[in-house]
Every structure is written in structure tokens, then in C-alpha cells.
Amino acid sequence: PTGVGLYRQGASKASTLAFFISTPATTITTILISVGMLGWKFAVAEIITCFGVAFLTGTLALLILEKEENKKIKGEMNLHEAKTDGDKCLTCETFQPKKFSLKGKIWEMFHYGFVEMVDDVGLYVLIGLVTAGIVATLIPQTLIEQFLGKGILPLLIMVLIGTPMYICSTASVPFVAAMAAKGMHLAAGVVFLVAGPATNVSTILVVGKVMGKKTATLYVFSIIFFSVLIAYGFCLVGWI
Numbered sequence: 001p002t003g004v005g006l007y008r009q010g011a012s013k014a015s016t017l018a019f020f021i022s023t024p025a026t027t028i029t030t031i032l033i034s035v036g037m038l039g040w041k042f043a044v045a046e047i048i049t050c051f052g053v054a055f056l057t058g059t060l061a062l063l064i065l066e067k068e069e070n071k072k073i074k075g076e077m078n079l080h081e082a083k084t085d086g087d088k089c090l091t092c093e094t095f096q097p098k099k100f101s102l103k104g105k106i107w108e109m110f111h112y113g114f115v116e117m118v119d120d121v122g123l124y125v126l127i128g129l130v131t132a133g134i135v136a137t138l139i140p141q142t143l144i145e146q147f148l149g150k151g152i153l154p155l156l157i158m159v160l161i162g163t164p165m166y167i168c169s170t171a172s173v174p175f176v177a178a179m180a181a182k183g184m185h186l187a188a189g190v191v192f193l194v195a196g197p198a199t200n201v202s203t204i205l206v207v208g209k210v211m212g213k214k215t216a217t218l219y220v221f222s223i224i225f226f227s228v229l230i231a232y233g234f235c236l237v238g239w240i
Contacts, residue, residue, distance in 0.1 A: 004210055013065055013211055017219055018058035020207070024197035025050045030169040034193075037177040042186055045240050049230045050194045057222040065215060145182055152235075154188035155228045162196030163224060169197040186240040187231040195227045 003023075007016040026047060034043040148154040176189035199220060208216035234240050 004206065007210065012062075013215055014058040014061035016211070017061050017207075017215070018054040020203070020219070021057055021194075021198045021223060022050055022054040025169045025194050027170060030173060030193070033170060033173045037173055038180065038186065038189065041240055042190065045187075045190050045231070045234045046193055049190050049227060049234075052230045053194060053198075053223055053226040056226045057219065060218060060222055061215070064218060145179070145184070148179065148184035148188055150185055152228070152232055154185045155191045155231055158188040158192040159195045159224050159228055162192045163199045163220065164201050165196060166200040166202065167192075167196030169193055172196060185235070187235045190231040190234070190240070191227045194231075195223050199223055 003016050003020045006019060007013070011019075031043055031047065034046055147157055172193055176184075176192060180186055180189055204216055204220055207219055
């Protein structure tokens with residue numbers, strides 16, 4: 001919701017997508033728990049991967065997506081149809097944003113949070129939570145443990161598991177630590193903690209509704225590709 005609000009206030013698609021990716025996976029609590037349970041090298045790899053994916057996805061959005069001006073401006077704009085004489089505008093009125101009192105601002109805040117945002121994303125959040133629950137239930141833990149050894153395969157498996165699910169980055173660190181203790185490669189844990197919180201079915205649906213299907217497609221595939229690429233790079237250099 002915060003990212004959608006920023007976009008509607010004029011933030012670009014590139015910066016909004018970068019915000020979607022970097023914010024959930026780099027909270028202070030997540031970083032501290034990662035250091036405590038998985039070591040500082042893992043935490044550094046997680047942070048670098050997260051910001052790297054956010055930066056590269058935002059850059060791709062600037063290069064690939066069509067430049068569309070976000071015209072959703074909060075407030076009232078009284079602008080009559082202009083009559084022009086050559087390059088001269090004859091009848092243009094200056095935009096004056098609506099001024100709210102403190103009471104009005106508080107009312108607008110609650111109305112936006114509990115009415116507008118619920119109307120926009122409520123159904124998609126519900127669908128995402130139900131779908132994530134189904135996916136989490138149907139994937140056997142024994143199957144995950146069997147294929148999460150060395151190489152790039154564990155990274156691909158974990159990114160595909162984490163992408164559709166609703167994952168809290170802080171709550172997922174102990175799960176990653178337990179899986180690592182059973183033999184899962186730490187790079188797979190990095191991918192899971194970066195891609196998982198940034199993507200889930202509800203987030204993808206909301207991005208598609210608000211910013212368009214093209215943006216949602218770029219968002220998902222960029223996270224999958226760049227998170228695996230950067231995390232696997234840490235494998236190759238022997239960092240984790």
C-alpha cells in the first residue's frame with residue numbers, strides 16, 4: 001500500500017519497483033536476526049543482493065517501460081480547457097492544491113487507508129493469501145530438503161517457492177537457518193529472503209492492476225533473474 005501511495009503521488013515506476021523490492025527484505029530486525037542466526041557474511045550477502053536487485057530492476061524499468069506520466073494527483077485542480085494562439089496560452093488557471101485542516105488531514109488519512117486502499121487491493125490481498133497457503137501446504141518438506149544441496153539448482157527451487165508465497169522476511173530467517181543446518185546452501189537462503197518478501201501473488205496482482213501487466217511481468221522476472229544471478233555470484237567467489 002505504501003508503494004502504491006507513492007506511485008499515485010507522482011513517484012516513477014522505476015523508483016516504486018525499487019521501493020517494493022528493497023523495503024521488505026532489509027528491515028533492521030531482519031538484518032540483526034540474520035547476523036545472529038546465519039552470520040554476518042550471510043547478512044552482507046543478503047543486503048547486497050537485495051539492493052542490487054532493486055537497482056537493476058529499477059534501471060530496467062527506466063530503459064524498457066514506456067515513460068508514462070502519473071497524472072493521479074491528490075487534491076483539486078481547476079484547469080479549464082486552454083485556448084491557444086500559437087504558443088501562447090490565453091486562458092489557463094493556476095493549479096491550487098486543496099488545503100486541509102488538521103481534522104481534514106486526519107480524516108483523509110483514515111479514508112485513504114481504510115476505504116480507498118481496501119477497495120483497490122483488498123480482494124487481491126485475500127486471493128494472494130489463499131493461494132500462498134495452498135502452495136505452502138502442497139510443497140512437501142522432504143522434497144525441498146532433497147534438492148537444496150550445492151550448485152544453482154537450490155537457488156532456482158527456492159526462488160520459485162518464494163515468489164508466489166506471502167513471506168515475512170523476519171519470520172523466515174529461523175526457517176532458513178533450520179534448512180541451512182540440514183544442508184541447504186546459504187545462497188539459496190539469500191534468494192529466498194530477497195525474492196520471497198518482495199513478491200507474492202497479491203503483490204504481483206496489485207502491481208499489474210495499478211501499473212500495468214507489462215510492469216508486473218518485468219517486476220517478477222527481474223527479481224527472479226537478478227536475485228539468482230547475484231546470490232550465485234557469492235557462491236562462485238566463496239563468500240557463502
